[in-house]
Amino acid sequence: MKFDSLAAFIAMDGHGTYVWLAYGITFLAIVLNLWLPGLTRRSFVQSEQRLAQRKAVAENQGENT
């Protein structure tokens, strides 16, 4: 460990603002890049399932009339 205390770690000898800003933005970008495709996939699955259900209902009604 290169820091004696948590306060020193946060301050980084005056460079804390720059270091933490850069790491914060990077963290955000990486998390979003890993997380968003999962959301897209889930919404794709949901909309396709709804579509398939509607199609099945329509086909059933077609058979009944």
Next chain:
Amino acid sequence: MLKWFHRLGSPKTFFELSSKWHPWLLGLSLLSLVSGVAWALLFVPPDYQQGNSVRIMYIHVPAAILAQSGYMMMAGAAAVFLIWRMKLADMAVAAIAPLGASITFLALVTGAIWGKPTWGTWWVWDARLTSTLVLFFLYVGMIALRSALDRQATAGRACAILALVGVVNLPIIKYSVEWWFTLHQPASFSLTEKPAMPAEMWMPLLLMVIAYYLFFFTALLSRLRNEILDRERDTDWVRKWVAAQ
């Protein structure tokens, strides 16, 4: 080999195989990112000139490397698509563009933040910085071009050609620090030479470069799988896969 290439080129086969790779890639990239960042923030000694701001190097250099090598991959996929008309290659071009744009953005932003305490300015119109900004616009242009064209075949070909034309920017970025007098330092890392910095600095940097590659491939795989689902939505196998979810 060619047969294997052909088989993997089928979106269905690729989708099935990649569902096994994805969790491993995700685990490895998270593991390497967390350990790399902990190493860079806690255990690397501060630079004798730059102090603690040198810790930004461990996220800036890998982002800059990936911004360029991601473009190379995109251009490679574009060439494969134009030559062999492989659909999966066009999907890869589409999947890399937004990812490449966000990593180039990271390279530019972390560079600007690092520039403030070390150079005294956020930005200069220096050859390295400007050519990297052009790289960012190329990625954004790829996204815009694809969304502007309705017909998929036309969009695919137009994007592939733009990706290949944009390759001319890569040597400009690479050699900008030698061709012009710039504020940016020359490459700190190369495959062929011994690093100029001590091992306690380049080892975590190497780990972070590997971590960024793993992260890149993880995110690329997710996007590519979404692209496959989107374009193959009317096939039997996607319907079955959706029903099984």
